[in-house]
Amino acid sequence: MSKGLPDLNKDFSGWYTQVVNKAGLADYGPVKGTMVIKPYGFQLWEHIKEIFDGMIKNTGHVNAYFPLFIPKSYLAKEAEHVEGFAKECAVVTHTRLKADSEKGVVVDPDSKLEEEIIVRPTSETIIWAMYKKWIQSYRDLPILINQWANVVRWEMRTRLFLRTSEFLWQEGHTAHETAKEAEQETLDILELYRQLAEDYLAIPVYTGIKTESEKFAGADTTYCIEAMMGDKRALQAGTSHNLGQNFAKAFDVTFQTKENKEEYVWATSWGVSTRLIGAVILTHGDAKGLRLPPKIAPIQLVIIPIVKNDDQRQEIKNYMEPLIAQLKDIEIRVHQDWSSNSPGFKFNEWEIKGVPVRMEIGPRDIVENQVVLARRDTGEKLFIDKEDFKENIIKLMNDIQSGLFEQAQNFRNKNTHSVTDYKSFQKIIKEGGFVRCGWDGEQSTEAKIKEQTAATIRCIPFDEKQEGLTCILTGEPAKHEVIFAKAY
């Protein structure tokens, strides 16, 4: 009954590719590494977007839109930033095509631009160039702007949702009077990311700080949420950066303080992307395909009528009508599958698409005055009295939402190990899992461990306990307790 999906214990990567394909989530575009997000996949994004958009608006943020095109000279203004993005920039150099009698349609050489244009890989530079125009005094602060946009990072090795040349995301860019305020904003947003991941996507996350070598190019500090996928590898699911005064200095953005002084503005930026959809698949998927948390599922309940003839068809429709009305009352996203496919085919299809609850209704259920509900997360079948339908649906959706979270949390906790010797470290990294251990704080140590095991420091967790710890590689006193893992 696994619809020809590869065994996820043996070929997790092949399983992922097939699920994305067979669930109708996404497809590759013609240009290397670009992604077509198909309607079913895009509905996941719409739900994620709506939820997070509500969260940031509730906390005083507003949306805006900044241009896709950044002059090359802007990108170059912040030294670390340009170094971080230089190798993955799509560059626009011309603005016209023309007909050529031999070669067909060619780029018109006469349309060459004086200054090349970069397709935004992220928007700090163009936004801070605009903030320079908008900020004069403390009265103009804070600026709490977000944008929902597409960005381009030319990637060599791509995976749908996880790493694509173009992806969709939100990027917040805020400007503040003080370092303290910027730091608070960075942390407040990280907490919203944690809520988004845990309370809506049902993905448990570790929150913490990135090391110097893993932080955002241009940031003072990068905070992150890190999740464990079904193959025990780590996935960075969201980052929130305290940019200090780096971009303000690069773009010369100063403001008049309340004390009538001139000071550089303090900045943050933060983003989550369509990568979150990959995280949902990789966290909750099982042998039968996707398993979607109800809060973001495009379809929360699918109805499969079991009919043999037209008489039954009408009878079932009549039986269903008040139930559908109740589902509407409680705003459940429902789909009725009246297609001519067999029930077995339909079960498979909606399982692979991860619909949280399947409702079967046949002539027998009418006699029994019941409905049959099947949970996608556990496979459990429930026979519910028709009168108790509404309450059961509400409860079921909550149970599935929390059940998926708990299952993922147990899995993660079971596969997160505190170790003190390098041999155990290597064994766990090889077999899969997160390691919590001491680190001496040296970039060279981090690099050596990466070279030897392919594991990276995912974060310095907020709840670190470094007292008494020694570095897992060097044996020196630990500067931090960190979480190591192989990552996507």
Place this chain on the structure above:
Amino acid sequence: MSKGLPDLNKDFSGWYTQVVNKAGLADYGPVKGTMVIKPYGFQLWEHIKEIFDGMIKNTGHVNAYFPLFIPKSYLAKEAEHVEGFAKECAVVTHTRLKADSEKGVVVDPDSKLEEEIIVRPTSETIIWAMYKKWIQSYRDLPILINQWANVVRWEMRTRLFLRTSEFLWQEGHTAHETAKEAEQETLDILELYRQLAEDYLAIPVYTGIKTESEKFAGADTTYCIEAMMGDKRALQAGTSHNLGQNFAKAFDVTFQTKENKEEYVWATSWGVSTRLIGAVILTHGDAKGLRLPPKIAPIQLVIIPIVKNDDQRQEIKNYMEPLIAQLKDIEIRVHQDWSSNSPGFKFNEWEIKGVPVRMEIGPRDIVENQVVLARRDTGEKLFIDKEDFKENIIKLMNDIQSGLFEQAQNFRNKNTHSVTDYKSFQKIIKEGGFVRCGWDGEQSTEAKIKEQTAATIRCIPFDEKQEGLTCILTGEPAKHEVIFAKAY
């Protein structure tokens, strides 16, 4: 009291630029012709988007996302299409930057792409390349997909919202079994556009067909909604294209019919863009700035407390509290302006921003148990008993919404003239207005009139009455009654 806005009767263009700037709607980006949509402007777009997104979802459409990048060879597959867009294409040719000791950051010549990439000016080509993979049989049809996206058309002369190198829009791309079904879809969408314009943006529109020379590059037929702006010029506010089998043929997309035959798929595409924001400004604006229809206004009611000291401040807050609660009940978007600016300054500011209703509350109103409401559309001041507050607000919003529409409709009707002689035609076009007249159906006639008067055929209106008409230029029997005007 016009805040230094240019006189809109003498310098409509200067007035427009100043309103966009002073109302905080948008700004130019650093790359020629690109646009930054500021938060207040972007909220307008969010409302328009939400409204139209609801309309298309109610009619069975779904959203998806297709890549920004199109291989040059794809764009070239449909001959008319590439000809239409060749002169305004942003072309990506490289994918890396590198440091150069002399020149700083330069484009890495080693990263040159084998095939150049076009930044989408519209997505027919890439979408039909995907549809080829998705469509095999009639069972796969119809496909009713829309996307909200940014597109790039390299423009020489740009105006914020009206014509920018990058803009935001929705583009629907549907695939059908029959010509009839595609035609119906094209017309159904046009009707949604009419509703969006008239019922929400309060902009009256003429609906009709574009002539051959004005239709979309690659379409069989283009339908449009055309509006009259405050300077009596026309603005194309939305287009819906019946693409026939042109793109199916260019991308070889066939399907197995119910009768087991192989046939090319029938297509439509349709779009409205951030240009609609320009249309709202140009239709409703007056000497004091913007006037926004309540249904799309980011702020529908602004409260200006008139206070002299802190005691009054608290008293007014107490008085306002139950009123604010009532506004929340009826989901009015409200803003309280407690800033330290003078009432006069605030009045000006919110007038230029076009907020439909201003509510003033001072100590005197508390004594009188009233509130003072000022209509932005008419300037009228209403003194409302506090008990009747809620009903009055609801009524007022409806009145302003319909009032703006009626005013615009009267203006348009007054300035739309049916004429039969070319002298009158020239006079009206010169002085400003729409002309309804006969046209012999010849492209050469259309071109001559454009050359002589700068007027173009905006559409062949659905309600045309060509019987008995002769061509305004040639005197030949009219093939159509058409609407001529100078256009944005």
